[in-house]
Amino acid sequence: MKMTTMTKGISRFVLRTSVALPLVMAPAVSVTVLEAVGVSAPFAQASAAEETRKVPAMRENVFKKLGKVQEAADAEDWNAALAALRDMEEGKDKYNAYEKAQMYFFYGFVYYSMERYNQAIASYKNVLAQGVENIPVGTELNSIKTIAQLYMVTEDFGQALKYLNRWFDRAETVSATDYALRGQAHYQNGDEDGALRDINKAVSMFEADGKVPKENWLSLQRFLYYEKNDYKKVTSILEKLVKYYPKGEYYKQLSGMYGELKREKDQLHMMEAAYIAGALQKEKELLNMAYLFMGNEVPYKGAKVIKKGIDEKKIERTSKNLETLAQAYQMAQELQKSIPQLEAAAKLSEEGELYSRLAGIYLDLDKNEKALEMGGKALKKGDLKRPDQLYIVLGMANANLKKYDTALKNLEKAKKDERSEKFANQWIEFVKTEKSREEQLAI
Template sequence: MKLTTMARGLSRLAVRVSVAFPLVLAPAVSVTILEAAGASAPFSQAQAQEQKKPSKKKTRKVPAMRQAAYKKLEKAQEAYDAEDWAGALAALKDMDASKKRYNGYEIAQMYNLFGVVYYSMERYKEAIPYFKKVLNQGEKNLSVALEESTLFTLAQLYFVTENYKQAVNYLNQWMKVSDRVTADSYALRAQAYMQTGDQGKALADINVAVSMYEREGKVPKENWYGLQQYIYFERNDYKSVAAVLEKMLQHYPKPVYYVTLAAMYGELKRDRDQLHMMEAAYLAGALQKEKDLLNMGYLFMGYEMPYKGAKVISKGIKEKKIPRNAKNLETLAQAYQMAQELQKAIPQLEAAAKLSDKGQIYSRLASIYLDLDENEKAVAAGKKALAKGGVKRQDQLYVVMGMANANLKQYDAALSSLKKALKDKRSERTARQWIAFVEGEKAREEKLAI
């Protein structure tokens, strides 16, 4: 199982304001094979390490390395140092052919170097049996350091060859005998558990790793936080996801974390926090896609900050991140209208109306022009709306056109529109009132003209 398959579960989360966000995945593990245990070092260096960094545990008496064995290993070592892998393996195979001459400790060192050579050739699966043969020599023939390093090496090799069950097995054995278990060790085992599908143990281990670093005043690694928040997300524990992401933003302030945390605040109904975090994401440049920018605009409009919403949408259109189509221009106009910026809203509605294949936006324009007492424009917009068609409430439009014509003293045109509005019960009462008014005005003016 690859860690990238974890992404499958992410699409399940629907953010309350439809924010498109990339949940931060648990990153793939970066393992430096063998180095942490010292087993990748050449034979002579590995021995020196054992002497320089003895385990705090009780030391173990092992057989001595004799001259004959040392010469055989030295020959293999020299070939290894020269990156002559074939030569190194030939020397080791020659020694292996007569292994009855050597004691358990010498054989263990031979198999250890076998494993190191195969590792250096990146033939990891072939290295594994040799490191197992090291352990098969038994405790009486292995120094404490060699046993520990071999267990840890096997754990890492099984990890890199994607046998995660065995990786966990050898990590468990190593952690029982080693006094060098660190936060990194728990993090490695956490990711191995994750690959076996044991999220509970993975979470327990990664929490230990994070807390160990935090107790020491150190900043936990970014991918540790990533694994934490991923598991919490899989368990629908959004409160814990948010807590982890808050730490990630503090130590690793990447734009994607702003967006993800905003989504978590939305799930937790922390609406104000969601708004502020989305704004931070916008300022950090994390919002680049049309959907994200429009959602930012909608959020501002929803929280009675329509002018900010208009600025976001307008900038997005200018930068061609938001398409300049009828729908988006109408949204921009709506934001300006909510902000009482009608003079800025009208040009956007006019542009939207021209781009639209329906007359609905022209119908809206007719109402706005009537409110501004620009009656000729109201009538003109109404005619364009009817010509394009697709007006949802023609009855309302006829009332608007009737009122605008009445203001222009175009009484016959006004009555024609208002009588059409009568046909719809929803506007019947208003239309009758205006018909009475228009007929009265018409009669009054006709009398004055006599």
């Protein structure tokens, strides 16, 4: 389906913004790294949740060395933490697999904190390389998931998906946030169907718990349905975004979707909401707002939008824009406000057409001198679509002013166009009759 002007704003670029998902990386320093990997006291074994996996014990001397790393990490002195780890690594040949795994886990945490992501990935892989039978289940799953997240950061989305799928297969509990993360990975890896399945799952899980889905989840979901041209789905998602995260951009996009679905009244109301919210700042947007008002029989509001836009220099004061403003006033039966705008438009125009229209308006208002003035300007600028019609206006204005000879000259010119010949002849007969009557009265 071809996009309308109102929906072009919902482009791939726009819809890809604000979809990045928050990463939950290695444990925060407020929870010690030792506790995060299942070590809270010397010689600690796996936690109760991990009792089915027996891992080697950590010896006291190794625990103390890790404690020094922890102290540096608590102070966020990453260089000191790294130095302590390197000092510790010199004796790694004497460590059992569990102790090595904890050392590499610390390395991963420190490298992550230093934003050295590739080295962090390698360190967490070294944790897994010690053999899953030698590390607690929590440490294994934490490492796998963190590797996946780090691959997201480094934009290696294929590897991110590989490790996320591995984590999904092993994890007992998968949250909505986990599905959203994998959905993002699918999307970035070019699998929009996979992305949609996961982001739909994330949203439905949140909604089932009575929670409001996160804005970036809805944003990605909206984009994926837009790519499928499922405008009804896009509309329903945008309605949620407007409700929970009211922003001008969402108002505009929802208005565009209502336009696609031929819901003109809803389109107008939503665009007006965007206008009131100050989201319409560009000339094209403001003019579209005015056209919507005019098309829905509220032209005076359309005129106000254009007038305000011109006054604030958001709409350029061109002949065309002034003509549109005049048209809006005219539709609203505000002729006295329409005429000055149309005159200003005519003055800026390179053609005489607007002056010709003004001549007709002044004739209707019985302002014959002004009609002749505007008609003269129209002829001077030229490039008229129907000069015959202008000559009829001039003929009628001159006749009203009892300038019969000039009126006849105007009407003779008008009748040269066969489209005006019949009407011009009727007026010629009338003018001749009036002229004769006036002459008789003068005797």
